[in-house]
Amino acid sequence: xxxxxVVTSGKGGVGKTTxxxxxxxxxxxxxNKVVVVDADIGLRNLDVILGLENRIVFDLVNVIEGECKLKxxxxxxxxxxxxxxxxxxxxxxxxxxxxxxxxxxxxxxxxEFDYVLIDCPAGIxxxxxxxxxxxxxxxxxxxxxxxxxxxxxxIVGLVEAHELPEPMLILNRYRPGMVSRGDMMSREDILxxxxxxxxxxxxxxxxxxxxxxRGQPIAFDDDSPIGAAYxxxxxxxxxxxIEIPDFTPKTGFWxxxxxxxxxxxxxxx
Amino acid sequence: xxxVIRKMFGQPSKGNGSSSDAKQRLKFLLVxxxxxxxxxxxxxxxxxxxxVIKRYVEFDAEGVEFRLDKGDGHIAxxxxxxxxxxxxxxx
Numbered sequence: 001x002x003x004x005x006v007v008t009s010g011k012g013g014v015g016k017t018t019x020x021x022x023x024x025x026x027x028x029x030x031x032n033k034v035v036v037v038d039a040d041i042g043l044r045n046l047d048v049i050l051g052l053e054n055r056i057v058f059d060l061v062n063v064i065e066g067e068c069k070l071k072x073x074x075x076x077x078x079x080x081x082x083x084x085x086x087x088x089x090x091x092x093x094x095x096x097x098x099x100x101x102x103x104x105x106x107x108x109x110x111x112e113f114d115y116v117l118i119d120c121p122a123g124i125x126x127x128x129x130x131x132x133x134x135x136x137x138x139x140x141x142x143x144x145x146x147x148x149x150x151x152x153x154x155i156v157g158l159v160e161a162h163e164l165p166e167p168m169l170i171l172n173r174y175r176p177g178m179v180s181r182g183d184m185m186s187r188e189d190i191l192x193x194x195x196x197x198x199x200x201x202x203x204x205x206x207x208x209x210x211x212x213x214r215g216q217p218i219a220f221d222d223d224s225p226i227g228a229a230y231x232x233x234x235x236x237x238x239x240x241x242i243e244i245p246d247f248t249p250k251t252g253f254w255x256x257x258x259x260x261x262x263x264x265x266x267x268x269x
Numbered sequence: 270x271x272x273v274i275r276k277m278f279g280q281p282s283k284g285n286g287s288s289s290d291a292k293q294r295l296k297f298l299l300v301x302x303x304x305x306x307x308x309x310x311x312x313x314x315x316x317x318x319x320x321v322i323k324r325y326v327e328f329d330a331e332g333v334e335f336r337l338d339k340g341d342g343h344i345a346x347x348x349x350x351x352x353x354x355x356x357x358x359x360x
Contacts, residue, residue, distance in 0.1 A: 146295045153299050181284030185291050193295060 004106045004116040005237070006135035008159075008167075010151030012122030014143045015172040018208060018217075020119035021049040022227075023139075025219040026234030028083035032114040035074065035084040037105075039131040040121035041096060044088035051215020052077065052085050061089035064101045070108055079220060084113070094126040099133035106134025115237075124158060132159065138167040139199060144174060144185045149193065156196055168199035170233065175204050176247045200233035202226060203247050300337045304344055311337065319350075327353045 007020045017040075024036035038046035041061065047053040058073035063086070070086075077083035086109075089096065109116045120131035132138065138159045142152040152169070159167045171187055178184035191198055205226045211218040219234075221227040235242045301308060315335040322328060334349040 146291050149295055150298050182286040182288050183284035185288045189292050
């Protein structure tokens, strides 16, 4: 049975596209046939995060307007079997697509793929309505900040108004060191306020920047704790029962000494 | 110096506890978002209601509490007006 999942947040810049890319990679690494759709028409970025920007010929709007076959527009990722990207149009605007178009597109994709991931644009207007139209469930990405959680709360309401099941939360850019110092809301605080289920926690890391520099999603990296966090989330999406670790930073002499010496620029997990 | 040694051995240094500010501000925002009433509008409502109360009783204006509160799935308007004495001479 195939499933369409929309990755959304309300607020921009919380990591929707990075999350979509890494979950798509992780689901494909687990042996699924996955397509990730960039629904941010006019501001496409998912191709860049995936490192596939040089291979785009056709896009989502071309498919919807019947200028090319769906299969022709899909870009196959050569690093893992079963991973495909449907890029957004860069030169059009969000009104080029309607919710009905998206419902038809998703229905076609679900015939071919186990998972259809939709990378939703920021905001709650047309792009959001398009993204959510064909989805079976929603993942909300937020960061531990007042503004991001406020927007996430609004999205929870909108998702439920669209008669989708209760969305699940990914808490991104979490900094356990700051939480233990009392300078960041804890995941318990955030779950208490949003009252939805937690799908996963992704700690803040410089690795996200370096991986986006290279167009190589961190989920490909077997040794990265951040990559492992994404792979665990993908496992939970597939219905596996995997515990969410608490990411307490390693303290003690050596980790602290290394951090001082600049050997690792961040908290170790 | 002690602080430096503490840091060396990985004892977390004390933050300024800003997360509780964040949580409080967030709760306040979400309640106001849900009822679609800004703090300024809530204040207007409070003033109008207090004007009515004033016609019947004398109260301590400084001690008035007036806020939105989110309980189990519902939002309540909570107010506490400390009455000084009942105004019997109303016309």
